[in-house]
Amino acid sequence: MLVFRRDGGRCVYCGCYLLERTHPLRCSYAESGEYWEIDHKTPVDSFGTNDFNNLQLTCSMCNADKGTMSDRKYRDVLASRVEFEESSESTSSEELWRGIMERRILTREALQEQVDSTDNTVSV
Known part of the structure; x- marks a missing residue:
């Protein structure tokens, strides 16, 4: 319970609010409301202590994702995921916008060529 209080009742990795397993009210629709687990910063497998x-304090998803990694290693993994997602999002949106603009230009040029190549005289 001291770890729960020290860490503010939130997962140290994702920040979701956590509940004790004996908590009577658990919202099944909310993302928050995970039951808490105690995690070792330095895993017992790597000679970590209790x-x-x-x-x-962690949620079950972060604890399972972390596995036997150390706290430092897992935080590096999370940071690289965030960097990748941020770079992917900006690149994707830039590429999407560039593609839209290129299609507009090509469409406008194609329409202009059709207008230029069409004989505007009407034969009677």
């Missing part, structure tokens, strides 16, 4: 300073 010392208070080596423990942290």
Whole structure:
């Protein structure tokens, strides 16, 4: 319970609010409301201890995703995911906009060529 209080009742990685397993009210529709788990910053497999300073509050998804990685390694993984998503989003939107503009230009040029090549005289 001390870890829960120290970490503010939130997952140290994603920040979602966490509930005790004995909490009677759990909203099944909200993203928040995950039950909390205690995670080791330095995994026991890597000679981590059960010392208070080596423990942290996580949601089940982040804890499962972290697996046996150290806290530092997992934070690096999360940071690289965020950087990748941010670069993908900006690149995708820039490429999308560039594609839209290129199609507009090509369409306008094609229409202009049709107008220029059409004989505007009417034969009677």
